[in-house]
Amino acid sequence: MNLEIIREISTPSPTKIVLLVIDGLGGLPNPETGKTELETAKTPNLDQLATKGVCGLIDPVSPGITPGSTPGHLALFGYDPVSCNIGRGVVEAMGIDFDLGPGDIAARGNFCTVDEAGQVTDRRAGRIPTEKCTELCRLLDGLVIEGVRLFVCPVREHRFVVVFRGEGLAPEVSDSDPQQVGVATRAIVALNPQADMMAAIATQFVAQAKKLLAGHYPANMVLLRGFSQRPHLPTMGEVYKLKPAVIAGYPMYRGLAKLVGMQVLETGASIKEEFVTLKQKYADYDFFFLHIKGTDSAGEDGDFDRKVRIIEEVDNTLPGLTSLEPDVIVVTGDHSTPALLKGHSWHPVPILLYSKWCRTDRVGEFSESACIFGGLGRFPATQIMPLAMAHALKLTKFGA
C-alpha cells in the first residue's frame, strides 16, 4: 500500500503495537532432523501466540531476493525497500548517533592492513579492539581538505564512519574497498561530473590517512565504501501518526530506526535487558521495534544449535512482552539466515500477528512449515505495517 494513502487514513489512538524482529529468523532444515532452527527450538510461548493469532510468510523484498539488513528493515517499517535503498555510509553514521546534515556525505570505513607493495592483506586489520579504533579515529578526525570538514568516528572493532561536510559534494563516487585481499585498494572515482570534488577530497583523505597510520600496523590503511547521503523519508510519525521507539543493542538497527523517525531508547544489549527496557518505557510510546541480533549472528556463523538456543531464549523472555498486553504483537524477521547457508538468504520469513481483532487460523506452532498454511498467506513485508495498524484500529476506512 502506498504510504500516501496510509498517511491519509491513519489516525492516532491509545493502542500499542510491538514489532519483535528476530533477525535472520527463517532457516533451512537440518539434514539430519528435517527441522529448521525455529522448528527445532522449544517455543511454547511463541506457539501459544501463533495459536491465538494469525500466521503467514513474508518476502522482505521479493521472491528470490536476498536482502541486506537495510532493505529488510525498511520493508518491515512499511517503506518500499527498492526505491528507498540507503547507502551503507548513512546507515553506519546513523548507528553511532551521528547527526547527519542534509548535505553531508557519509562513508563506511574499515581500518585494514596493506603490505609494502600496497596490497590489502587483511580487510579488517585483525579486527583491532574498539579502543584502538577510537584512538586511530582521533588521529584522523577533524581534517579540513579544500574547505571540507571531515568527521572520523569509531563504530566497533575495525569499523568507522567518515563524514564529509562542505559545499558542492555529491555521493556518486566509487568505493576504495576492493572487497578482497591480495589486490591494491581501488582509486575513488566520480561516477558523474557533480561528484568530481567528492572523489578528489576522498582521495586526498585516503592519502593523508595512509601517512598518519604508517606506524600503526596492522591498522596501517583505510578502506572506504558506500558513500551516501541521508535520504528524505517521511517519518513513521508522519505516515502512521505513531510515536515510535526502537530497542536495539546493535548500532546499525538504531540508525535505521532513526532514519524513519523512531526514538532511540537506551538499553542493555542482552535479550533480557531489551525486554526490561520495553517494560520500563512501555507507557511512553505507542509503537516499539524490538530487535534481536543474536539469531542472525549465529546463522551467519553457521551455528545451528546457537541459533536454536537464542530463539529459545527469546521465547523464555516473551512473557515480559505479552504481560504488557500490547494491542498488537508482530513477531517476524527481516530475512532468513539459515545456518546451513552461513548468510542471509532469499527464503520467506515466518510471521505471526496477534491481536484481539485478528481472524485466527489453524496454525498451532510458529514455524516455517506451519506458517505456509497461515491465514495471512505469503505476502510482501511492506504490508506488515498496514496490517499491524489495522489490527490496532489505527486506520480509518478508505473511500466512501
Added chain:
Amino acid sequence: MNLEIIREISTPSPTKIVLLVIDGLGGLPNPETGKTELETAKTPNLDQLATKGVCGLIDPVSPGITPGSTPGHLALFGYDPVSCNIGRGVVEAMGIDFDLGPGDIAARGNFCTVDEAGQVTDRRAGRIPTEKCTELCRLLDGLVIEGVRLFVCPVREHRFVVVFRGEGLAPEVSDSDPQQVGVATRAIVALNPQADMMAAIATQFVAQAKKLLAGHYPANMVLLRGFSQRPHLPTMGEVYKLKPAVIAGYPMYRGLAKLVGMQVLETGASIKEEFVTLKQKYADYDFFFLHIKGTDSAGEDGDFDRKVRIIEEVDNTLPGLTSLEPDVIVVTGDHSTPALLKGHSWHPVPILLYSKWCRTDRVGEFSESACIFGGLGRFPATQIMPLAMAHALKLTKFGA
C-alpha cells in the same frame, strides 16, 4: 522484481538450471473422476521431485488472464509479459531462424481458400502440406513494392511469414485475417499516420498474391496478421549472466527463446530426443529451457487421455534429466490448457522447484490440488527466474 536490479545482483557461477516447460500443463478435473490430467497421470518421478522440492502455483500473466504462448513464455523467462508483449509476426519469423533487422516488419501469413465472391471458406487452405507451402512461398518471395523488399518464407503446412524491409515502415496496421469463414478478407488499414506506407504496401502485396495464387486452389489467397517489429529485450545473458540454451521441437518456442538470447540447440522433436539433446549439450550451457509441446496440443484437441499419456511419457523420461543432477530443476507450464476447455485457460499452473537449497514443504505429489499447499504459495510467473537464480546461488545480496 525489476530486471535492472536482477542485472545488478546476478553473478556467473558454474551451477546449472533446467527449466522444463510442459506446455499447457494445468488442467481441469474430469467430471467422472474429479481428477485433472496431471492428477490422473501416473507420475512417480515428478512426485518424488515434488516431495524433495518445494511446490506452488503460478499465474502466468495475472489471475483470470488467459495467456497466449508468447506472454506465457516471456513471463517464465522473467520478462514482464504485459510491457514486453510481442507481435505474432515477429514470433513466427524467429521460429524459422529469419534474421530480423531492427526496422523490419514481420507478419504471420496463412494460405487460405476464398470463393468466387472473395469470401474465406477455409482459413487454412485444407492445411496444405509444407512442401506445397514452400512452393507457393517461392512464387511470392522477392517482390519489391515501392522500394520495399519482401521476404516470404514457409513455416509449416499453410503457415508462412512475410517480412517487409525498407525505409519508413511502421507496424501499426490492422490484420487482413478476419479470424472466421464466410466473410471477406479485411482491408489492411493504418492505425496511425506513421503506418500509412506499411498499410499501402501490405495491401498491394495481398493484391499481387491473389493474382499469383489464382491457379493454386485451395491455396488461392493469403491472410495476414500480427504485423510487428522485433522488440529490444535485454538478453538473459545480460540480465542473469547465464549462458542459456533452448531445446524445443516446435519453431515458435525456439523463436521466443532466441528473442531473449538463448542458443538454439538442434534436436529431434520427440520427448525422448529432446532429453537426449539435453544430455549431449549439458556441459556447454548453464541454463536449459526444455519445451514439451504435446500436452498443449492434446489439451487444445480436447483429448484428456492423450494429455495424460504425454504427461506420463514426460515422467518416464525424467530420469534422463534428474540423473544429470542440475543444481536447480523447475517444472511448470506456460499456462493451463484443460482438455475440457479445448484451449488455453486462465487457471494457475502447478510448479515444482527442486534444489539442494530449497526449503521443502509437505507436498508429496505434483498436482494442481497438492500445489495449493506448497511452500512457494501462489505467485506471478515472472518470479520464477529470480527464485531459480537464488536457489542456484547466482544472486548476491540486495542492499547493505
